[in-house]
Amino acid sequence: MDFSSFNFEPSLQEGLDAMGYEQPTPIQEKAIPVILENKDLIACAQTGTGKTAAFILPVLNKISKSGTGKLDTLVLAPTRELAIQIDQQIQGFSYFLGVSSIPIYGGGDGIVWEQQKKALETGAEIVVATPGRLIALLAGGKIDLSSLNHLILDEADRMMDMGFSDDILKIVNYLPKDRQTILFSATMPSKIRQFSMKILNKPEEISIAIGKTAEGVTQSMFSVHDGQKEELVRHILSQKQYEAVIIFCSTKEKVKGLYKVLRKQFEIEAFHSDLEQVDREKIMSAFKNKAVKILIGTDIISRGIDVVGIELVINFDTPSDPEDYVHRVGRTARADKEGEAITFVNQKDQQKFARIEKLIGMEITRNPMPEGFEPGPVYLGEKSKSGHGGGNHSGGFKKKGNSNNSGKKKKFPPRQKAEGSQSSPNTSSNPPAEKPKAKSSEPQTSNTESSKPSKYGQRKNVID
Numbered sequence: 001m002d003f004s005s006f007n008f009e010p011s012l013q014e015g016l017d018a019m020g021y022e023q024p025t026p027i028q029e030k031a032i033p034v035i036l037e038n039k040d041l042i043a044c045a046q047t048g049t050g051k052t053a054a055f056i057l058p059v060l061n062k063i064s065k066s067g068t069g070k071l072d073t074l075v076l077a078p079t080r081e082l083a084i085q086i087d088q089q090i091q092g093f094s095y096f097l098g099v100s101s102i103p104i105y106g107g108g109d110g111i112v113w114e115q116q117k118k119a120l121e122t123g124a125e126i127v128v129a130t131p132g133r134l135i136a137l138l139a140g141g142k143i144d145l146s147s148l149n150h151l152i153l154d155e156a157d158r159m160m161d162m163g164f165s166d167d168i169l170k171i172v173n174y175l176p177k178d179r180q181t182i183l184f185s186a187t188m189p190s191k192i193r194q195f196s197m198k199i200l201n202k203p204e205e206i207s208i209a210i211g212k213t214a215e216g217v218t219q220s221m222f223s224v225h226d227g228q229k230e231e232l233v234r235h236i237l238s239q240k241q242y243e244a245v246i247i248f249c250s251t252k253e254k255v256k257g258l259y260k261v262l263r264k265q266f267e268i269e270a271f272h273s274d275l276e277q278v279d280r281e282k283i284m285s286a287f288k289n290k291a292v293k294i295l296i297g298t299d300i301i302s303r304g305i306d307v308v309g310i311e312l313v314i315n316f317d318t319p320s321d322p323e324d325y326v327h328r329v330g331r332t333a334r335a336d337k338e339g340e341a342i343t344f345v346n347q348k349d350q351q352k353f354a355r356i357e358k359l360i361g362m363e364i365t366r367n368p369m370p371e372g373f374e375p376g377p378v379y380l381g382e383k384s385k386s387g388h389g390g391g392n393h394s395g396g397f398k399k400k401g402n403s404n405n406s407g408k409k410k411k412f413p414p415r416q417k418a419e420g421s422q423s424s425p426n427t428s429s430n431p432p433a434e435k436p437k438a439k440s441s442e443p444q445t446s447n448t449e450s451s452k453p454s455k456y457g458q459r460k461n462v463i464d
Contacts, residue, residue, distance in 0.1 A: 006032055008057070009064045011096040016057075019092060025050035030206045032058045040181045040203035042196055044188045046326055049208055051184050052089050055152050060090070062149075063125050064097050071143075073150040074175070075128040076168065078158040079300065080105035080277060081284065086154065087128045104129035104137065105277075112277070117142050131159065131167040138174055145174045151199075156185040156192055165195055172199050187323050216338040217329055220365040221353065223376040224344050228369075229316060230261050235370055236314065236342065237266055237294065244287070244310045245294045248328050250317035255296050258316065262294070271297035299324055307331070313341045318349035322359040342367075347377040354381040 002023050003016050024032065027045040034041050035058035045051045063072050077083040087103040094101070102124040104116050120143050127143070137143045151172070153159065159168065181200045185192050188207065196203065224232060233247065249255045252272035259270035269283045269292045286292040288307050310332040319325045332339025343364070345353045357363055369376055
């Protein structure tokens with residue numbers, strides 16, 4: 001089918017034609033008719049499936065027909081980046097409609113706050129907001145939601161994870177009971193279903209399988225020691241002139257550390273929650289415009305950032321949640337384009353990686369270490385014991401040109417020692433607890449190593 005099958009208003013269809021929209025994605029094909037019928041909806045669809053258009057297009061069509069000019073739709077999103085993105089898409093779709101929208105989010109200065117309040121006073125048919133900022137406006141009496149016809153929750157699972165469930169229930173208390181409520185979530189755990197029962201009325205359900213990555217993504221992995229990761233990233237980025245790359249790290253401390261290492265050689269920026277909102281917007285704009293080629297961040301950019309043309313995604317750390325892997329990889333191969341995803345897997349993360357392969361239903365290609373690098377840990381998959389052996393091994397690589405030096409392995413290059421990286425077992429300042437073992441390509445462990453602080457500072461097992 002094509003978009004003309006939905007019988008949208010001519011002005012909306014004209015906008016779709018101008019933007020090159022021809023055939024709907026599976027989630028659009030299933031969700032749009034339900035929303036047009038004014039039924040409540042629970043939809044499960046992952047990043048990159050076109051879900052924003054799935055809920056915005058039918059709502060715009062209904063607003064265009066009614067022509068009331070009042071506040072009609074509230075879209076709640078977990079992050080300011082996603083709120084801005086949704087607002088931008090609304091502006092594109094409604095170009096020939098004359099429908100206006102306002103993004104409401106925190107993190108800005110007093111000027112931004114005043115601009116948002118003034119925009120609300122001027123009026124708009126659609127408000128796209130983060131829950132926290134909207135609560136503040138409601139408490140101050142700056143927004144009237146009594147005319148609302150549609151409530152849309154995007155990335156509902158993330159909002160639950162971020163602790164917004166109570167805020168959402170408070171917001172719902174300000175809304176008319178006679179409304180249409182639409183909930184989109186990338187995953188559908190039991191807590192989402194239980195929450196949906198509180199705010200939805202006899203909803204229809206649609207689910208697009210989460211475990212599938214785009215067909216155009218070439219996926220592979222390297223089995224590595226932690227100490228090899230930085231140099232391996234440098235090696236990969238040096239192989240060709242990439243126009244758009246995203247590197248995902250597990251914590252903002254790692255983001256900052258890797259940025260310091262790579263910025264001397266590449267056009268790169270770090271994206272994390274410690275940045276001011278204006279800086280985050282500048283970085284994202286530069287990345288979209290290809291002024292910045294490489295972006296390093298946490299999972300804060302794995303969802304809700306719509307950038308077409310990402311050539312390469314590198315998982316510097318294996319995602320803890322298999323579904324997060326799908327969202328990260330979903331940044332590339334969008335809009336029927338091709339892309340590549342490479343994941344670094346240390347020994348303690350091998351079981352995590354095995355769960356990823358189980359979710360996506362395929363075995364990801366194992367890459368051999370490039371020439372000049374020492375072997376990483378043997379990949380055992382589910383048979384590995386998480387946290388045992390080699391997770392913090394400094395690993396290392398051989399200097400190029402010395403790979404045939406009588407078969408002897410080189411120690412870490414001086415650069416890594418100078419930067420405070422973890423020392424190898426043979427150079428530890430603590431006395432060995434037992435007789436040193438011979439060097440081997442097998443994973444090595446050391447209590448001394450695991451107790452030393454990382455060069456990134458205190459490590460955390462939580463995302464930004």
